[in-house]
Structure formats: structure tokens, C-alpha cells
Amino acid sequence: SSELTQDPAVSVALGQTVRITCQGDSLRSYYASWYQQKPGQAPVLVIYGKNNRPSGIPDRFSGSSSGNTASLTITGAQAEDEADYYCNSRDSSGNHQVVFGGGTKLTVL
Amino acid sequence: EVQLVESGGGLVQPGGSLRLSCAASGFTFSSYEMNWVRQAPGKGLEWVSYISSSGSTIYYADSVKGRFTISRDNAKNSLYLQMNSLRAEDTAVYYCAREPDYGPFRFDLWGRGTLVTVSS
Numbered sequence: 001s002s003e004l005t006q007d008p009a010v011s012v013a014l015g016q017t018v019r020i021t022c023q024g025d026s027l028r029s030y031y032a033s034w035y036q037q038k039p040g041q042a043p044v045l046v047i048y049g050k051n052n053r054p055s056g057i058p059d060r061f062s063g064s065s066s067g068n069t070a071s072l073t074i075t076g077a078q079a080e081d082e083a084d085y086y087c088n089s090r091d092s093s094g095n096h097q098v099v100f101g102g103g104t105k106l107t108v109l
Numbered sequence: 110e111v112q113l114v115e116s117g118g119g120l121v122q123p124g125g126s127l128r129l130s131c132a133a134s135g136f137t138f139s140s141y142e143m144n145w146v147r148q149a150p151g152k153g154l155e156w157v158s159y160i161s162s163s164g165s166t167i168y169y170a171d172s173v174k175g176r177f178t179i180s181r182d183n184a185k186n187s188l189y190l191q192m193n194s195l196r197a198e199d200t201a202v203y204y205c206a207r208e209p210d211y212g213p214f215r216f217d218l219w220g221r222g223t224l225v226t227v228s229s
Contacts, residue, residue: 030214033214033215033216035154035216037154041221042204042219042220042221042222043154043204043216043219044219045209045215045216045217048209048211048212048215048217049211049212052211054209054217086153086154088154088156088214088215088216089214090213090214095168096159096168097156097168097170098144098156098159098214099156100153100154100155100156101153102153103153103154
């Protein structure tokens with residue numbers, strides 16, 4: 001199965017913009033989805049498809065993709081955005097396999 | 110309220126079995142594909158298994174194929190995961206997760222999870 005690679009940790013100053021990336025061969029063919037997970041809580045879908053936000057997700061969250069890299073951008077990061085972020089997509093093999101990135105811990109300074 | 114509630118986790122010895130349940134409420138369960146996703150302590154997310162809305166199509170991750178069985182009972186609004194031949198590396202929080210009607214391979218509703226610990 002294919003893999004998705006994320007930086008383990010990223011930090012951002014309060015109110016600034018941060019980009020979290022996800023790399024993998026499957027992303028050349030399929031969009032990534034992004035999840036936010038706070039300690040002790042279940043993941044929450046924040047971005048899916050080309051750049052879509054589920055209801056209730058603030059518009060400071062956006063997504064983009066280029067080649068084998070998907071990105072989650074938070075414009076004007078807030079303290080409550082401090083969390084782990086995971087990307088996921090389908091496997092590039094064509095089988096019905098789902099892959100997740102290893103996660104990025106975002107610290108808001 | 111739209112929600113998923115997992116149950117059935119606990120401590121089990123290596124080689125043992127456990128059956129997880131996920132109770133759905135607040136939406137038409139029979140219309141949605143469902144999945145199990147797990148997370149080992151301090152680790153990332155790992156997809157485990159998928160089942161179609163009717164239950165006729167099922168997929169598994171290679172790591173659990175042949176040992177785990179996913180099933181559902183639409184009349185009871187419930188999803189299940191039968192786990193056999195458990196190993197230490199199966200220790201994780203197990204989440205049931207719904208695929209949205211706007212596309213597969215993503216999960217728009219998650220339960221709070223149930224912890225499975227495999228240890229002697």
C-alpha cells in the first residue's frame with residue numbers, strides 16, 4: 001500500500017498563517033482529506049476534496065494540492081487550533097485501501 | 110443528536126477474541142458506508158475495515174485480514190468488529206467512522222472510541 005508522509009511537528013505564532021503538508025504517490029490521483037484531533041478526542045474532518053469544509057469548520061481552514069503534495073493552510077491560527085492534524089486518501093493501488101499520514105502536531109505559540 | 114457510540118473494548122490476552130459494537134443514532138444508518146479506524150497509544154490513525162451500506166461489500170487492511178470480521182445490522186443501527194487471534198500490536202483505541210454521502214475514503218462522523226488492550 002502507498003504511504004502518506006507528514007512533518008511530525010510544526011509551530012505557528014498566534015494569528016499567523018501555517019501550512020501543513022502531506023506527500024504521497026496516491027495524491028497525484030486522489031484528493032486528500034484532513035482531520036483535526038485534540039488530546040483525548042476523536043478526529044474531526046476539516047477539509048475534503050479539492051477544498052471543501054464541512055459545516056461548522058471555520059473558513060480559516062483551506063486545502064490545496066499540487067503534484068504529489070496536499071496542503072492544509074490555517075490563515076490566522078488561533079489557540080484552539082493547536083492539535084494533531086492527519087491527512088488521508090485512498091491507496092494508489094486501486095484496491096479499496098485507505099491510508100493516513102503519520103500526523104503533524106501543530107503548536108500555536 | 111447525530112452520533113456513534115462504541116463499546117466492547119477491554120483487556121484481552123494475546124490470542125484471545127473480542128467483539129466491538131458501534132451504535133448509531135440521529136441519522137439513517139442503513140444509507141451509509143461504515144468503517145473501523147484504530148489508533149495505537151501515542152500513535153497515528155490506521156484504517157482497519159470498510160463495509161458497504163447493505164453489508165454486501167467488505168474490505169480489510171492487510172494487518173487484520175483473516176483475523177477480524179466486520180458486520181452490521183441495519184435493523185439495530187449497529188456496526189460490529191469481531192476480533193480474533195489478537196496480538197499485542199492490536200492494542201489501540203478503535204473508532205467507528207461514517208463515510209459521508211459526498212464521497213468515499215473520508216470520514217465525517219466518528220465515535221469517541223473504545224480501548225482494546227492486548228496483554229498477558
